[in-house]
Amino acid sequence: MASRRSYGSYNDGCAAAHALDLVGERWTMIVVRELLLGPKRFSDLQRDVLGIGPAVLTQRLQGLESSGIAVRRRLPAPARVEVYELTEWGYALEDVNTALSRWAVSSPALPIEADMSPDTVVLAMRAHARPVPGPAGEQRISLLLTDSRREGADPVGYTALVSEQGTSVVRDEAGDPSRADAWIAATTRDWKACLIGGVPLDDLPGVTVSGDPGAVRRLVGATALRGPASPASVG
Numbered sequence: 422m423a424s425r426r427s428y429g430s431y432n433d434g435c436a437a438a439h440a441l442d443l444v445g446e447r448w449t450m451i452v453v454r455e456l457l458l459g460p461k462r463f464s465d466l467q468r469d470v471l472g473i474g475p476a477v478l479t480q481r482l483q484g485l486e487s488s489g490i491a492v493r494r495r496l497p498a499p500a501r502v503e504v505y506e507l508t509e510w511g512y513a514l515e516d517v518n519t520a521l522s523r524w525a526v527s528s529p530a531l532p533i534e535a536d537m538s539p540d541t542v543v544l545a546m547r548a549h550a551r552p553v554p555g556p557a558g559e560q561r562i563s564l565l566l567t568d569s570r571r572e573g574a575d576p577v578g579y580t581a582l583v584s585e586q587g588t589s590v591v592r593d594e595a596g597d598p599s600r601a602d603a604w605i606a607a608t609t610r611d612w613k614a615c616l617i618g619g620v621p622l623d624d625l626p627g628v629t630v631s632g633d634p635g636a637v638r639r640l641v642g643a644t645a646l647r648g649p650a651s652p653a654s655v656g
Contacts, residue, residue: 522544539566540592543566563598606628
């Protein structure tokens with residue numbers, strides 16, 4: 422199969438065109454998206470990127486490595502497994518992912534009913550995250566998301582910090598939930614329905630909330646697509 426010609430080979434010196442040469446091929450930005458919250462094994466990527474075959478995934482990872490966007494490394498003992506991880510330059514693609522997310526939510530053809538991987542839901546939260554005023558100061562929320570697309574999927578852990586200064590959400594599978602002000606366990610389908618669809622949490626059977634309901638309300642208000650006026654309710 423002949424390789425695809427670059428835009429530069431057509432005498433196009435645009436940096437945006439060069440960016441498309443690097444990450445514009447089908448599946449490439451999806452693979453990048455699944456690495457934005459931290460390294461993953463090949464099998465993790467194949468699990469989280471539905472529809473991609475092992476041969477294509479191998480090609481895309483090799484392309485990301487050769488472009489300096491990702492690296493492959495072996496974790497130390499006791500894991501001793503190979504993982505793929507974005508370089509510092511590669512992690513800067515979260516700004517691109519965020520811009521695409523904010524732009525595409527206005528599309529009338531957005532597949533709003535389609536599901537998302539746990540990391541993708543959290544990246545959507547990060548894309549729309551904003552400070553939340555209030556007297557409570559910084560609050561910590563532990564979030565466990567289970568992939569609705571796969572039966573028997575293990576939950577993935579995240580930690581969110583909400584304050585007047587800003588809102589952050591990171592993958593934190595080894596975090597200490599006892600330090601949290603509130604705890605949320607949800608399927609990706611229902612958590613997305615709350616944040617993107619505006620469905621009140623009380624109407625979503627796949628979401629369990631404990632701890633301070635005010636902290637959960639602040640997190641929803643800080644990361645929901647519809648902003649602080651989202652109709653989500655807690656407790």
